[in-house]
Amino acid sequence: MAVPLAIAVFGFAVSFGVVARAAGMGIVAPIAMSLTTFAGSAQFAAASVLGTGGGIAAAIVAAVLLNSRYLPIGISIAPAMTGNIFKRFLSAQLVVDESWAVGHLGNGRYSRGRLLGAGVLVYCAWVGGTAVGVLGAHYLGDPLRFGLDVVSPVLFLALLKGQISDRRALVCAILGVAIALSLMPFVSPGVPLIAATAACLLGLRK
Secondary structure (H helix, E strand, C coil): CCHHHHHHHHHHHHHHHHHHHHCCCCCHHHHHHHHHCCCHHHHHHHHHHHHCCCCHHHHHHHHHHHHCCHHHHHHHHHHHCCCCHHHHHHHHCCCCHHHHHHHEEECCEECHHHHHHHHHHHHHHHHHHHHHHHHCHHHHCCHHHHCHHHHHHHHHHHHHHHHCCCHHHHHHHHHHHHHHHHHCCCCCCCHHHHHHHHHHHHHHCC
C-alpha cells in the first residue's frame, strides 16, 4: 500500500534536495534535515524562506506552523502506540501524512504495524531522494521541468481520497480547502493549514 506513495515521496524529496542546494544550504544540511526532521512541507517551507532571503527565525516559524498538524495526528494514533514511553517516542517519529493514511483502519482505529511499516518505507524514500537531489542538483537542473512541483498536491489528494468515506467527510474536506485557499493570500505559510483543521469540528455534530 505504501509503495506508490513512497515513489511519489522520492520524487518530491529529489525536488527538495535541488531547491535546498539552490537556497545555499549546501550538501550536508539538507540531508541531515531530512534524517532528523522528516517533514516534506515544513522542509520545503524552510528552504523557500532561506532561498528568498528570509532569516533563520522565519524559516523555523514556517516549519513549526506546518508541522503543528502532527498534534491532532498524534492524538488520533496514540491508542495504537504501545510499549513504554521511549518505544512510543521512537515509533512516533515514523508517523507522517502517508503512514497515517495507510495505517487508518476506519472508524478512528489505526494499525501500529501498518503505521510503522509505511513510515520506514517513506522515510527511506525521503532521505534517499533528498540525497539524490542534493548530490545531483547540477545535473538535474530546474526541478519544475520534470513536473515535480505537482507531486506534493497530487500525493495529498490521493491521501484525501482514501479518507472520504461518507458525506460528512466530504463536506469537511471541501470546507477545509475553502478555508485554506481563502487565507493563503493574506497570512504566513502554515497558518492556512492550521485554520483549515477547524473544518473537522463538523465531526462534533451528532
